[in-house]
Amino acid sequence: MTAVLEKPTQQLTPKEPRQWKGPAVFVAVAIIALVVMPLVLEPFRLGLLAKYLCYAIVALGIGLAWGQGGMLTLGQGVFFGLGGYAMGMYLKLNDAGGDLPDFMVWSGVEDLPALWAPFGNPVFALAMVVVVPLVVAVLLGTLVFRQRVRGAYFAILTQALAAAMVILLIGQQGLTGGTNGLTNFFDFFGNDVAAESTQRGLYLTVAIVLGVLYLAAWQLVRSRFGRLLLAVRDGEDRVRFLGYNPATVKTITFAISAVMAGIAGALFVPVVGIISPALLGVVPSLELVVAVAVGGRFALAGAVLGAVVMGYAKTYFSEELPDAWLYLQGALFILVMTLAPKGIVGVATALRARVRKEASA
Template identity: 55%
Template sequence: MNNPPMPDARPRFKRTRPVPAPERAEGALLRAKIALTLTIVALLLAAPYFLSEFRLSLLGKYLAFAILAIGIDLIWGYTGILSLGHGVFFGLGAYCMAMHLKLAASGGQLPDFMSWSGVEKLPWFWEPFASPWFALLAAIGVPTALAAALGYLTFRNRIRGAFFSILSQALVIVTVTLFIGQQGFTGGTNGLTNFDSFLGIKLSEPATKIGLYYAAVLLLGIVYALGRFAVGSRFGRVLTAIRDGENRVRFLGYNPVAYKVFVFAVSGALAGLAGILFVMMEGIISPAQMNIVPSIEMVLWVAIGGRGTLSGAVFGALLTNCAKTYFSESYPEGWLFFLGGLFVIVVLFLPRGIAGLWSDGIRWLSTRRDRHDKRSSDSGRNAEGGASASAG
């Protein structure tokens, strides 16, 4: 009679499915992004303690530029709209804020540049800017309205690609020419300057400069968080679909014009917000800062950082402007060549920008580590097999 087999007394362990290498790489990339984000936030919050007043003001200005870069990334990186005229929206926001600051500095009198130009009475469109709240509202509302109107007229007629980019540059030329020509109302080529206070607070005080810096940090964090939420939602997926195939989106029942007009208006609003922060920290705004060259530089910030990634837009704005400051201070005669070389290198060798290089580097390190762990595990199993064979 055969005896029944004895039950296996060895403990049985539930096998778990190994995590695929691509998923492990994405997890490593996410952890690296979180660590980098926390490090940057900590450095930004601690900056007033180790930077001079001048350097802190520069960094605050660069943070304002990063807000503008997020707006450009939303329309270019995610929607495929290349605007070469965002300097106009930035300048309009700055001018609206500067008009109030100039009136406050004049103490109820006619601004000095108007007196020099022969203007005897405050123009009617300047009068509402005596209110700081109207100025803040107009600084965001005017660029938003102009962007919405321009977007509706162009996108409704299916003007896109290079034609839209050329049209946006034409807007810059018209606006700059108008602001320079109306010297009695806009300050001409000199622009608006000589501000001293806002809501009774002296802008030149160190405490005010620190407060403006932290305001820029806070607003950048809010704009970035809202941008991440938007691009991760259904709205963001529709924007990406418009970028990749607008006609297909239209055939699926969506209205690309409404989405494009809305995101373009939001981008204009962010440019106006950046203009508010810029003029309060820099103390001047002129037509030169809303011309064609600054407008193209704004696009280059996003290209260098990596379009289609909001973090890349922020990093590109900060890195490019820091490099511009460093090269101009260290090499005053040849800094344009260094900066131009940086642009050429990124365009030719880093088509996905610095953010793409960062992501590829993290994935490569994660894959290399997985291969090393796999080789170590295989060597251990082979050694155990050899020892068992010898014992047998």
């Protein structure tokens, strides 16, 4: 009788730490990001961290689409740019105070283009940050996934889309600022963009948005839709034979990742002070994919961690070894994909499992 009563207690005890481990880690990271970092980092470094967190939002979407859904997207810079330009257009019109933005004057534009006029309204601009990437992703996903385009073909298609986006932006000097893009922002909803208090507030905003989106993505992965998404990744044809439509599942996930990238682009503009074609082309998109792979594409936390780690590494090595960074990045990607395909998170998980096994032996 005593043995029977003790058995449930022995089963419940090891489960309690696991149940609280995830939320505890999230709260600890949130405290470090929202309280510790603003206190210990100087304004310049805090601004860099805010930039890394913007990239982490994009990486979170890539982790959702690629790691959970098996869609290797090499063109997230497109959606990042759509959100960034939507925010940049509002900021330029706000700074102009009813006149033409400075780059339009230099380009010889005499009247404000009809495309720009609605972006003088902040509500419209903020709505377009979400709506435009969402619509583009839904249209692209509907056309592509219904034709059962996947794997390398889908990756190449998104990469070509990013290249076409850059060519389009550069060719419209009077409309988009051309190669230089949109820059020289001074006012952000009534606050001086360059002020330390504004930059600190922007950092906190980016960190909170990242936390909210992470929780939303985490809940999505744990839901019935998330399990269906994993099934599509591991056996799309089997899911189709069971009566589900994989194209719909993939389109929804692709659209969610696009919205995340658009939000990241909108936050990036006031944080860094520029949005240009150089920030949303093929190379930046590939760098984000590399970051997700390094962190661990099968875990949402790995995507976020990889973006922050790679962002810091790029800054450090660009300062110390500017000519070697690209080679180091390529070598790191090759090593991770060959020796640790599950990234940093996968290595940490394997080590933890090995320690537990040795401790219980």
